[in-house]
Amino acid sequence: MNLVLDQFKMYIDGEFVDASNNDTFDNINPSTGQVINAVPKATEEDLERALTAATRAQKEWKHVPSSERAEYLFKISDLIIEHKEEFAKIISQEVGKVTAQAIGEVEATAEYFKYYAGWARKYEGEIIPSDRPNENILIFKKPLGVIAGILPWNYPFFLIARKVAPAILTGNTVVLKPSSSSPNNALIFAQLLDEIKLPKGVVNILCGDRTIGNQMALSPKVDMISITGSVPAGQSVMEAAAKNITKVNLELGGKAPSIVWKDADLDLAVKAIVDSRVINSGQVCNCTERVYVHEDIKDAFYEKIATAMKAVTYGDPLADDSVGMGPLITKSSLDSVIEKVETAKKEGATILTGGNKGSSDGYFFEPTVIVDAKNDMDIMKNEIFGPVLPVGTFKTLDEALELANDSDFGLTSAIFTNNTNVMMKFINNMDAGEVYVNRESFEAIQGYHAGWKKSGIGGADGRHGLEEFLATTVAYIDYDLNA
Structure with a gap:
């Protein structure tokens, strides 16, 4: 036809x-x-x-x-x-x-x-x-x-x-x-x-x-x-x-947490987190919306995640099909992301990379990493729906679970670890419809995509x-x- x-x-x-x-x-x-x-x-x-x-x-x-x-x-x-x-x-x-x-x-x-x-x-x-x-x-x-x-x-x-x-x-x-x-x-x-x-x-x-x-x-x-x-x-x-x-x-909505345990394969974790953060310019409900990294490995993680996010190119996909990310859907969506980043800075978070409106025409925003993010900050509580990744830290698995579950949302979650005990404790105690282990946050047709809470x-x-x-x-x- x-x-x-x-x-x-x-x-x-x-x-x-x-x-x-x-x-x-x-x-x-x-x-x-x-x-x-x-x-x-x-x-x-x-x-x-x-x-x-x-x-x-x-x-x-x-x-x-x-x-x-x-x-x-x-x-x-x-x-x-x-x-x-x-x-x-x-x-x-x-x-x-x-x-x-x-x-x-x-x-x-x-x-x-x-x-x-x-x-x-x-x-x-x-x-x-x-x-x-x-x-x-x-x-x-x-x-x-x-x-x-x-x-x-x-x-x-x-x-x-x-x-x-x-x-x-x-x-x-x-x-x-x-x-x-x-x-x-x-x-x-x-x-x-x-x-x-x-x-x-x-x-x-x-x-x-x-x-x-x-x-x-x-x-x-x-x-x-x-x-x-x-x-x-x-x-x-x-x-x-x-x-x-x-x-x-x-x-x-979703506010998906990703936990990076101290034994995680950092290259795998960084790639999976970036892939699930910038897909569709971060405008996906099961995207990683916040990251908690173990304090023992935070410096190495910060360096790798910043490098990976900086490498993501953006632009009009019909003008250049090689770009890694497109625009936000509307000007109001762009304005909302700008406001959330500015609020995070005022609340004490630090821009590790990005943080600005894109230089191209259209509704673009730079791939952004924000560190020193705390759970009482707006950027850790409410959906961003843009290519912005806030990162916090933790010391114990119990603390990580408490931080991850401290949310009105419960759609997806992820953990990166090679420790079966850590993995299973997280799966059994995470209040979310989906848990992804050592992979990007995206569901399968034969699974069941369902959220908890709001x-x-x-x-x-x-x-x-x-x-x-x-x-x-x-x-x-x-x-x-x-x-």
Whole structure:
């Protein structure tokens, strides 16, 4: 198929449409600050049409055998790979993601659809023993119904798969709202759905701001609202969903700690920490957001981490595909990072390297390391969402655990050590959904990505992620023993 790369229309009930009032908003390239295109801005009427279509379609879609539903996922995966370069370019343009990372995101998106297609004949119910001699108890797994998905801007393509693939594989239908900062991937993706002739209403895509997101959460036609975003966004959605007691699935912020024990392989630790700090310019929820290094090795670590961060180049990835890092997503994001660094300096932290706005056009900030960081400082408590790495120190493992767990967040964490006892104590006492040992902080499709505390409710990926989209019916079946 040929993608129409200048068609930016919403996809509702199997049709490409503009907003009902023809309203639009601008999509900005963060590397240049220039407008890429105008995007339809959905109205409440558009949302209602999408939800009505999804509700109607789900009544039939849930009866389609799961193996047939899976075939659509396989076709989507194949078309994504066929158009890998186009989608990667859109990601780099909208988000500023460097070329290799953009291509990696597209490939992971295709793999995600393929992975969940493979679950078609694997998810199952149960038979439970009864206390009665003439009874069987059966647990059935059924689709929830209509899923409302709200996407973030930092992984605009992969998160389409995370919201859509397990949902439609299990017989649900979807109304999807991409971020207003990165809508184009979703709008172009709709052409793939149209190409494979996915039944009308099974997946609907519309654009808009938080107002539309809250209206989605308020709707009695929605059976689950799934959002990946900030804590305030999640709180707003959760409050709206409470009106109808709608199920929520929330992946929110993170403040991931990385512990560098005194026996750590410093070269490995530094590379893994830098890789997970500057990926997507530090704008990833499971990025290393703070480091605690054992006092015995802090000087050696400081020298290596400063050298590694200084070596990270930045710039417009479409102008130079060799850069190691792109821009922040918006000017307000850049201003927030600048403010956080200035506050850290005022609170007594020391800039080891970086610390300034980038010299290039666009929303760039230098790769930065801040030392002498204490847990009561803002930069150690709140998400930075930029290429800034604050570093503190510790003397004992108990102290390291206390510092690492001293947070409102609990999404991911990491430790670097060759001591099995240290490793296991950390894993068993860390209050986080994920622990990475001697590697970069990035999850696997077959795992389970879920946060503790304010980092979220529910999760995604793997078998447990699939179950988020399933409801349970228990059937108690009595029969005549004398038959």
